[in-house]
Amino acid sequence: QKTFSYGPYDEITQLGSGRSDNLILFDDIETLAFKKLYPHTKVITAQYPSTGSCTCNRHNLNNNRILSPLSFFSNSDNISNEIIELHYREYSAALKESGADGLDLRTHPAEEGNWIYQLDDYLNDHGIHSRIVSPIYPVTQIACDYLGVASSLSCALRDCRFSCDNIFVVCFISISKFVKQGEDPKFTLGNCEGIGFIEEDGNYDPKIFERKKFVPPKRKSVPEILNELVEKKDAISVN
Secondary structure (H helix, E strand, O other): OOOOOOOOOHHHHOOOOOOOOEEEEOOHHHHHHHHHHOOOOEEEEOOOOOOOOOOHHHOOOOOOEEEEEOOOOOOOOOOOHHHHHHHHHHHHHHHHHHOOOEEEEEOOOOOOOOHHHHHHHHHHHOOOOEEEEOOOOOHHHHHHHOOEEEEOOOHHHHHHHHHOOOOEEEEEHHHHHHOOOOOOHHHHOOOOOOOEEEOOOOOOOHHHHOOOOOOOOOOOOHHHHHHHHHHHHHHHHHO
């Protein structure tokens, strides 16, 4: 029967202002940042929720395409030529280095604009075989169906990274900054575990497009952490 007014960090973090006893995050850099913000809260790094869901060993890879989750310009019908040309530059690099046959542009579940058709038309007119796909299934379920994932800054990049042990995952710095998804996209992605980058000027290390085994850091899962907290509380109550 209580309500709580916003504290100093609620609106910034969307996680609260340190009034909870424990905070569970999924990245070491984020954990360090929140420890600075909340010195009296126990901040714990857990295993990413989609870790261990890779299905590559249970079905044959028959899709030689790249998935690109799109998560900006929500509800807009048009985007600038500069943004379109940046997409073309980054997608061209991804296709060239990975050897992929084409590109799947995945709309955001909340998207109501038509700008994605403008982008798709441009790409196809300039030699990139792209198509628009609906977000029917979570990216965590379809990551293994692709050679790799490449897009501007998006939570889907981390979801895909930890859902599949073999895909490459690449973030576009130029587009992320241009559409103001983050002043520092690398920092926004925390420790960037298993994620490569095409830099703002278009430079990149070709190795970021290689399919290789990704082994995430070993951490406790959220249920394991919660069970330990409950057991600790019960033990204190008994004592």
